[in-house]
Every structure is written in structure tokens, then in C-alpha cells.
């Protein structure tokens with residue numbers, strides 16, 4: 496399979512490439528925002544890219560985008576991946592924005608979309624709870640209508656973000672229903688609303704997650720996105736946007752190219768690393784894996800352009816391949832670098848700026864946006880048509896496992 500691009504599309508790629516090449520100092524590309532200085536840098540770049548419409552190229556011009564198609568969006572994502580860009584407002588751009596396009600009121604679109612596409616604001620996604628991760632429908636955070644206000648109480652965990660958020664996209668229980676997922680609603684909550692507090696949850700690799708607490712937080716009806724009690728369906732629809740992107744393969748390809756260059760230039764036992772058959776095999780395996788991921792991502796981008804909604808194969812396949820690579824590639828890279836692989840960024844002896852060690856740490860947590868097991872279950876059931884384990888048998892297995900743990 497080969498994807499060709501039109502002259503116009505190649506022109507767009509060059510325009511974006513040149514913009515980031517000019518704006519990104521070499522030593523910042525691919526480095527997460529670990530300090531205030533880096534955060535200010537990325538916020539500044541986000542605003543600059545927003546002014547040009549590069550943040551949301553697929554959105555209509557009236558909402559601050561460029562009105563481009565899905566292939567062009569795939570190209571823009573590839574460029575962001577190549578340059579190692581993680582926008583401070585990735586959630587606003589890839590979750591909240593598409594959600595508002597699909598389910599928001601005209602008033603909400605006018606209020607929020609231009610702020611997101613111009614890069615002015617930062618949103619966090621507040622879905623996961625201590626008892627509601629894979630089992631997303633098990634939300635315990637409650638929103639109760641009192642007079643003309645909704646009062647929200649509960650706790651959210653593993654909320655990604657090292658910036659100061661302006662808005663929180665919160666999923667909460669608004670009805671006790673069977674099945675559970677029919678009683679959930681989405682709310683836009685201003686992050687400085689009285690009753691919202693946050694504690695940091697530092698993660699491996701230097702990233703920061705957060706725990707948010709909602710203690711009698713009041714919002715109006717205008718905070719609701721979509722329909723009351725339909726939040727679960729809205730979330731599932733917007734997750735399609737989170738999973739279908741071409742950035743991951745582009746980033747991985749660039750990192751592999753840098754590693755190959757390193758192997759050409761570095762000698763071990765008098766011979767360049769690139770001559771070592773074990774190293775060659777590892778490099779070849781990674782190159783093949785990345786190409787498979789790239790093709791799956793482009794297939795999804797192309798299918799997005801063809802259809803309004805996607806099936807599970809389109810986005811879960813990309814998710815599966817990126818997680819498989821996340822599990823195996825850092826180990827292969829560590830093996831190639833030998834003991835140098837364990838040296839951190841900042842160490843004068845670290846190779847490739849310590850990026851291999853940091854990458855290894857970061858990719859230990861590949862549970863974001865659905866775990867490997869959850870993805871496999873979806874692919875097995877909804878794509879391959881394999882039967883589900885009957886509920887009774889499932890209970891028996893769980894009981895046996897719990898007994899074993901005791």
C-alpha cells in the first residue's frame with residue numbers, strides 16, 4: 496500500500512515544516528514541558544500556531560481552522576509528531592473541540608471554539624476515577640440539579656497536564672440507571688470555580704498527572720455539552736478523534752532515524768554498532784513496526800475522509816500497534832545502547848540526550864485512552880466477531896483469581 500499526496504498537500508507539508516523548523520530551537524524539540532520556562536515556550540508556540548490556523552486545520556474557518564480535509568489534517572499531525580510537539584491544549588483540540596462540533600450548542604461553539612483554535616486556553620479531560628477507568632460507565636462523581644444550578648461532587652484521577660488549566664471537561668453521573676452508562680452527562684467547568692481543588696500526581700518520565708476534587712461545585716445548564724444522560728455516548732464518539740492520528744508514527748520514525756545515525760557513528764569493540772547483526776535486527780524490527788503503524792494511521796485518516804463515523808477497527812488498530820511498539824521498542828533501544836541507555840537527560844555521559852531512558856520511563860504507562868486489554872476485547876468482539884465470555888463464567892474466573900490472591 497502506498498499513499499501519494501497531491502502537490503497542494505506537499506506544499507502544505509513544507510509550509511508547516513518550515514514554520515516549526517524556524518520556531519523550534521533544536522534542543523527543545525521532543526522535550527516535554529518539565530519547567531516553567533519550557534511551559535511558557537510551548538504556550539507561546541501554541542498561540543503562534545493558532546494565529547495561523549495550524550492548531551485545528553480541519554475545523555471550518557469560522558471557528559479558527561483552515562477548513563482542510565482529513566488527509567491534510569493527517570499531514571499536519573505528522574509534522575507535529577516529527578517535531579515532537581505536545582500542545583498544552585491537546586485535550587481542547589482533540590477531545591473538547593470535536594465534541595463541541597458534534598454536540599455543542601451554537602452559543603458554546605461561539606464561546607469555546609475560537610479560544611481553543613487560537614491556542615489561548617488549556618483544557619483538561621476529567622473522566623477517569625479511582626473506580627472508573629476501563630469501566631468508564633462506573634462514574635461516581637455526581638451532578639445533582641438544585642434550583643437552576645447543577646452541584647458536582649466527586650474525584651477524578653490520572654488527569655494529564657503540567658499547565659494551569661482554564662477549563663475542565665467533566666463526566667458525571669446525573670441519573671442512577673441500569674445499564675450504568677445511560678446516566679452520565681458532560682459538563683464544561685471553569686477550573687477556578689469555587690470547590691475545585693487539585694493535587695499533583697508526578698509520573699515516571701517527568702510527566703505530571705493530577706487528582707481533581709469537586710466539592711459542591713456549582714454550574715448552570717449552559718455548562719452541559721450535548722444531552723443530559725447521553726454523556727457516555729458523546730465520549731465514545733469523540734474518542735474516535737483521540738485515537739486516529741498520524742503523529743505517533745512520524746515521531747517514532749524520526750527517533751529511529753536518529754538512532755540509526757548514532758549506530759553508524761558509534762563504535763563498540765572496534766566496529767560500528769550498525770555492523771552488529773543483533774543491532775541490525777533490532778533496528779529492522781522497529782522500522783517494520785513503525786511502517787505498519789504509519790499505514791494503519793493513514794488508513795484511518797483516509798477512512799475518516801470517506802465516512803462520518805468509524806468502526807472500531809479504524810481507531811483501535813492504531814491504538815493497539817502504538818501500545819505494542821511502546822512496550823517493545825524502548826527495550827530494544829536500551830539493549831542497543833547498553834549501559835549508556837540507563838543514563839538520564841542531563842548526565843554528561845548520556846547518549847542521544849538521555850532520550851532513550853526517558854522514553855523507556857514514559858512508555859511504561861501506555862494505559863492512556865484505553866488499556867491494551869480493553870482494545871483487544873473490542874477488536875476481538877466487534878471486529879473479529881469472537882464470542883464474549885458469558886457473564887456467569889466471567890464471575891467464576893474473577894472469583895477464582897481473587898481466591899488465588901488471598
Ligand SMILES: Cc1cc2nc3c(=O)[nH]c(=O)nc-3n(C[C@H](O)[C@H](O)[C@H](O)COP(=O)(O)OP(=O)(O)OC[C@H]3O[C@@H](n4cnc5c(N)ncnc54)[C@H](O)[C@@H]3O)c2cc1C
Nearest residue numbers: 620621622623628629653654655860862863864866868869
Ligand atoms: C499517560 C496517561 C494519561 C492519562 N490521561 C488521562 C486524562 O487526561 N484524563 C482522564 O480522564 N484519564 C486519563 N488517564 C486515565 C486512563 O484513561 C485510565 O488509566 C485507563 O482508562 C485505565 O483505567 P485504570 O487505570 O483505572 O485501570 P483499570 O481499568 O483498573 O485496569 C487495570 C488493569 O485491568 C485490566 N482490565 C480492566 N477491565 C478489564 C476487563 N473487562 N477485561 C480484561 N482486563 C481488564 C486493564 O486492561 C488493566 O490492565 C490517563 C492514563 C495514562 C496512563
